[in-house]
Amino acid sequence: MNNLFKVTQLLAEAEVKFVIVGGVAIRGHGGNYVTEDLDICYSRTRENLKKLAGVLAPLTPRPRGFEADLPFIFDWTTLQHGTNFTFTTTMGNVDLLGEVKGLGIYDDLISQSLRVDLDGFSANLLSIPALIIAKTAAGRPKDEAGLKVLYALRESEIDDE
């Protein structure tokens, strides 16, 4: 069962430094986008890698597309040896981005995100203008509809009086 909301909650409660980017962020802003992945941009400090690994380890993450019979060890040093990861977990796909094209690293994204209340906890959601920059920079045909939604949402919230 997908439970990306619960993953977000676990990350927030463990005080992991992260910003929600991608489809879940579009959804959080009101988009009608349906996504199977929770994409987050995370701080790559040693302390944060340990917290992040501590949350994900019980969800038995494995790289997506990795052969099922191949051994895979996940701990904070796994995260230290890479930047971007695409994992399957028991609660759904979780993608970890050390850097977002067009925007930068966690420290760059945090000033372009909103702190949103998620029924008892809060998390950083990448802003609509920043999502537009990221999706445009990614240049993927599959993002075309998402960009249309983001531009529409942005226009709807602009005070034109």
Place this chain on the structure above:
Amino acid sequence: MMDRKREEKLLNPRPGGRIADARDYGIDLTQLVENLRLTPAQRIKNNDAAVNSFRKFEAAVRRRKAEQKATD
């Protein structure tokens, strides 16, 4: 929650604007209005529910195809 002015903009987009462009592209603006009436938490939970429903549907189709193949 959404204010009425924002809802009005989405339901009656100004010609030539980004909202009208999204509508013309095929985006269902009434879905955006519905989503904006929810809290961010509800929106994300609804995404999980949608994904889980799709998966159940896919599994049911796969089962049905396997049953049909077995009886052919």
